[in-house]
Amino acid sequence: MKSKKQIYIALVLLIAIAAIAYIITQNKNTPVHRDYTEIEESGILRIVTDLNPIGYFVSSDTVAGFNYELLQALQQFTKIKFEVSVQNSLDKNFEGLKTGKYDLVACNIPINSSLKNEYNFTEAIINNRLVLVQRKAEFNHNIEPIRNHLDLGKKTLYVSADSPSIFRLQNLSHEIGDTIFIIEDDTYQANQLALMVAAGEIDYTVCDIKTAESLSKKIPELDINTDIGFTHFEAWAVRANSPVLLDSLNTWINKFKVTKEYTNILKRYYK
Secondary structure (H helix, E strand, O other), X not given: OOOHHHHHXXXXXXXXXXXXXXXXXXXXXXOOOOOHXXXXXXXXXXXXXXXXXXXXXXXXXXXXXXXXXXXXXXXXXXXXXXXXXXXXXXXXXXXHHHHOOOOEEEEEEEOOHHHHOOEEEOOOOEEEOEEEXXXXXXXXXXXXXXXXXXXHOXXXXXXXXXXXXXXXXHHHHHHHOOOOEEEEEOOOOXXXXXXXXXXXXXXXXXXXXXXXXXXXHHOOOEEEEEXXXXXXXXXEEXXXXXXXXXXXXXXXXXXXXXXXXXXXHHHHHHO
């Protein structure tokens, strides 16, 4: 049998390990304080965006996209260097924001009240709305596309994992008083799911109207004429405790949105 001294030492070690684990967990979940002053001193603004065919993408050896060009324009107004990462999980982007891995989430994020409790959104980058992506009747055994939200009851919709559209679909399910089955796909993005709809591999997905219009021009099978939500504003996000960074970004956004350069970027990717 172990002596009382050995048991005592073992208990002390277990308590110490538990305490260390608790401290690490608390530190991980506690937002860091890194506002404009700290960012300027470090000389680096840590940015994360998502890879998609409109916002940020690679074509041959060239990086392009709506958010990419906005960041390029923003870079001209500051000496702070940009360190850009790509991560398609919105949850991981926000977690990285909270822990200080990132300072700015430069994705088109629909502004909603639940997220505003934890993060600060910039001035709107663009306005948008969600649409149902389905097949036209002539490509779907003459089955007419859904036009009434009530008909979405008991239907299965595929969306990208962590997609902001999940919030809207959950609310819509409550509004119609019926279940909308939502399958989160952790492999494919909205544009890829739309291709799967066109191919008949799945029946429904949702997509923002800007992306949907771009896709429908190339894929005649797709019907994008059923709105899922009202027009909403989309913006970038920073930590709630980075008010000076937020103010600096808002000042630039408000000035840039009235320029011809912004209009040209908008037309290039959305019209």
